[in-house]
Amino acid sequence: MSAGASWFARGCLAVAHDLIGCELLVDGVGGTVVECEAYARDEPASHAFPGPTQRNASMFGPAGRLYVYRSYGIHWMLNIVCGEQEGAGEAVLIRALQPTTGLELMRARRGRDAELELCRGPGRLGQALAIGPGLDGEPVGAGRVAFDPGRPSGPVEQSTRIGITRARELPWRFSLAGSPYVSPTRRSRSA
């Protein structure tokens, strides 16, 4: 069943890697994680890099909780706090899910997207799962957020993170190789 907070009380890289293939449900809606990215404390791409602020407060809280924030004024991003000890300032960004539960609700929330596009990309995922400020700090594996550890159905691919401008070289993005539910790699910001 649900794993305790201890599952997330590890380094963000290990958590991000193991997260592929796990099942995540918010209010009974969700699916299998197929893509995520790790964010540590001491790298400039991370929200934790500048130190604790009001926005990223959850990132410095106990592991196994959600860190939710708004990006570009429009999208809600879903993260899970991790780290070997509380206050580590590490988190994993959930970038894409393979929808398994609550398909109808997701479709209703997002319009009439194909199943493939319901949760492909962090912004879409946030919309499909109705992520909002009320979920910030919510414990994972209890209450509104269900979590089941699982194993990936295929090889896990490691690559560079997407959509960031700093520390782009760190290969901290994990995805299920060959999965059509993984967000397409945008190359507009390539150097």
Add this chain to the structure above:
DNA sequence: GGTATGATTGACT
């Protein structure tokens, strides 16, 4: 107090 920026997406040329 004012301005620049972002872990994105969707629409348009």
Add this chain to the structure above:
DNA sequence: GTCAATCATACCA
């Protein structure tokens, strides 16, 4: 391929 939408936070004056 290029650009607008949209707003809280960060940083400078």
